[in-house]
Amino acid sequence: MAVTNTDRSISEAAGRRSTLAQLWRQIIRIDAMNLVILVAVVLVIWTVISATIANPARYLPSPLVVGLSSVDMIYKGLLPSYFGDTMLRLVVGSFIGIVVGVPFGLAVGLNRTVADMFYPILNFFQSVSGIALFPILVIWWGNSDTTVLAVILYTAFFPIAFNVLSGVREVPIRFIQAARTLGASRWQIIKDVLVPGAMPHIATGIRLSIGFGWRAVIAGEMLAGREGLGWMIFSAQDGDNTARVILGMVMIGLTWIVLDHYVLRPFESETIERWGLVQR
Amino acid sequence: MSIFNDLSIALQRKIGRQRLRKWILGSIPFIFLIILWEMNSYFVWLEPVYIPTSGSVWEAIFTLQEGCEGVAAAVALDNSCLMTTHIFSSIGRVILAAVVGLPLGIAFGVIAGMNRTLSKFLEPIGIFFNSISGIAWIPLAIVWFGIGWQTTLFIMLNTIFWLLFFNTMLGVRGVAKVFEQSVLTMGGSRWDVITQVYIPGAMPSIITGCRMAMGFGWRALIAAEMIGGDSGLGFMIFTSAAEFKIEEVFLGVIIISIIFMATDRYLLVPMERWTIQRWGLVWKPT
Numbered sequence: 001m002a003v004t005n006t007d008r009s010i011s012e013a014a015g016r017r018s019t020l021a022q023l024w025r026q027i028i029r030i031d032a033m034n035l036v037i038l039v040a041v042v043l044v045i046w047t048v049i050s051a052t053i054a055n056p057a058r059y060l061p062s063p064l065v066v067g068l069s070s071v072d073m074i075y076k077g078l079l080p081s082y083f084g085d086t087m088l089r090l091v092v093g094s095f096i097g098i099v100v101g102v103p104f105g106l107a108v109g110l111n112r113t114v115a116d117m118f119y120p121i122l123n124f125f126q127s128v129s130g131i132a133l134f135p136i137l138v139i140w141w142g143n144s145d146t147t148v149l150a151v152i153l154y155t156a157f158f159p160i161a162f163n164v165l166s167g168v169r170e171v172p173i174r175f176i177q178a179a180r181t182l183g184a185s186r187w188q189i190i191k192d193v194l195v196p197g198a199m200p201h202i203a204t205g206i207r208l209s210i211g212f213g214w215r216a217v218i219a220g221e222m223l224a225g226r227e228g229l230g231w232m233i234f235s236a237q238d239g240d241n242t243a244r245v246i247l248g249m250v251m252i253g254l255t256w257i258v259l260d261h262y263v264l265r266p267f268e269s270e271t272i273e274r275w276g277l278v279q280r
Numbered sequence: 281m282s283i284f285n286d287l288s289i290a291l292q293r294k295i296g297r298q299r300l301r302k303w304i305l306g307s308i309p310f311i312f313l314i315i316l317w318e319m320n321s322y323f324v325w326l327e328p329v330y331i332p333t334s335g336s337v338w339e340a341i342f343t344l345q346e347g348c349e350g351v352a353a354a355v356a357l358d359n360s361c362l363m364t365t366h367i368f369s370s371i372g373r374v375i376l377a378a379v380v381g382l383p384l385g386i387a388f389g390v391i392a393g394m395n396r397t398l399s400k401f402l403e404p405i406g407i408f409f410n411s412i413s414g415i416a417w418i419p420l421a422i423v424w425f426g427i428g429w430q431t432t433l434f435i436m437l438n439t440i441f442w443l444l445f446f447n448t449m450l451g452v453r454g455v456a457k458v459f460e461q462s463v464l465t466m467g468g469s470r471w472d473v474i475t476q477v478y479i480p481g482a483m484p485s486i487i488t489g490c491r492m493a494m495g496f497g498w499r500a501l502i503a504a505e506m507i508g509g510d511s512g513l514g515f516m517i518f519t520s521a522a523e524f525k526i527e528e529v530f531l532g533v534i535i536i537s538i539i540f541m542a543t544d545r546y547l548l549v550p551m552e553r554w555t556i557q558r559w560g561l562v563w564k565p566t
Binding site: 034035037038042058059113116117118119120121124127128129131132133134135136138139140215218219222223230233234236237242245246248249250252253254256257260261 | 301302305306307308309310313329330400401402404405407408409411412415416417418419420422423424495498499502503506507514517518520521524526529530532533536537540541544
């Protein structure tokens with residue numbers, strides 16, 4: 001009896017432990033839980049560091065101070081207004097860039113000779129950063145919204161045009177030949193073969209464009225001094241308001257995470273799933 | 281004409297017909313742009329204040345290098361050799377940041393990637409710090425280090441480190457457990473697993489990370505030099521723009537693009553291709 005009892009209790013304990021362990025593992029696996037723990041750990045480390053260094057208000061204000069400054073800025077309506085300005089610039093700039101860039105890439109990609117002609121120059125301008133052109137644009141248009149918009153347009157246009165061009169060129173020739181054999185007209189080939197075939201590249205190009213555009217917005221606002229998140233952190237540094245600088249950085253990081261992980265990446269993977277050509 | 285024929289045949293033999301065709305076609309837009317530029321300096325459609333003449337850009341080299349006493353002074357970063365000093369200080373920072381940042385990022389990435397739970401845990405940190413692009417750190421870096429070379433170096437290091445950390449971590453995590461277990465079964469130590477399994481397995485991801493890091497880092501460096509630097513090409517074009525010396529700005533932009541294109545094409549792309557051929561377990565398009 002005793003033996004079986006202990007046996008049972010041992011097995012029960014083991015069972016309980018294993019379910020506990022499973023539960024724990026499940027909790028660990030839940031990303032939200034992970035994130036909460038991670039944020040808590042980071043906040044604690046941050047608080048400890050800011051409590052130990054000299055002059056934390058200047059070098060690293062504690063999370064509490066940053067939080068209070070965000071409350072203050074939201075109350076005054078500055079944060080929403082800066083955020084809106086930045087997003088407006090990004091949306092307008094990248095929208096124009098994409099609307100111009102996609103047709104351009106398609107048009108240039110249709111003909112092999114024209115495509116070979118434009119490939120190097122698009123590649124070249126894609127890799128020359130818009131920020132490096134900033135001083136030239138400042139001389140042309142001064143510290144104005146036009147300058148910032150031109151930088152965004154430049155950074156958004158070239159990645160998308162380049163990607164669309166290479167996407168169109170990478171559609172396998174036998175698909176075009178097959179369509180042509182079946183009597184498709186030139187327009188039908190463009191509409192039914194080339195555009196769908198280039199779709200994954202278009203999606204990647206759009207994501208790249210907005211990504212580069214986002215960085216360009218922040219830098220452009222800093223350099224040209226136009227109101228927005230970039231200008232907010234830059235002017236806060238001038239005014240010795242480090243809490244506001246960190247608040248702005250956190251805002252910039254979070255905005256991009258939301259934009260990239262919840263808008264652009266799903267859009268890209270959906271497009272690739274829907275239109276992607278799997279070659280065997 | 282026969283000379284041209286012979287030349288054309290020789291070139292086609294040497295380079296290859298398709299490559300030669302692509303080179304010639306690809307150079308047409310560049311030549312067109314240059315001709316347009318030359319015509320602008322001749323007919324003055326746009327004032328030289330906005331678009332400088334090519335001659336003045338060429339002369340800007342000598343204005344900047346005025347009083348420079350030969351190569352020795354240029355290498356010694358003499359103040360009179362402005363152009364070379366700025367070029368060397370930018371490139372020096374890139375090299376310094378790469379030498380420090382790449383091993384650091386790879387080491388931390390391997391350590392974090394070895395433990396699956398830890399790497400899952402640290403992934404959001406990587407995403408977050410990669411999302412705060414290098415540029416957004418500039419104001420805080422100025423608060424911490426003041427205006428000068430520390431700030432620019434920090435921006436570059438920061439960008440490089442997080443990109444490599446994240447890419448290495450994901451790469452190491454993606455290596456199949458079987459390889460690690462087989463090395464351990466055959467009596468390999470933990471160190472063997474790291475050097476023989478994790479790093480080679482993560483190599484394609486690491487190299488892609490390197491290429492991205494250099495691209496983003498170089499952009500961030502130029503911005504950092506403009507805002508918080510006191511030397512380098514970004515600083516040079518920004519101060520020249522403030523003085524409306526557009527020919528110096530053009531010169532700087534041209535130098536920046538040439539350096540970037542050259543490092544990307546002749547260093548990073550071949551490295552990437554070689555690694556994918558040599559180590560690639562799964563080929564991933566960048």
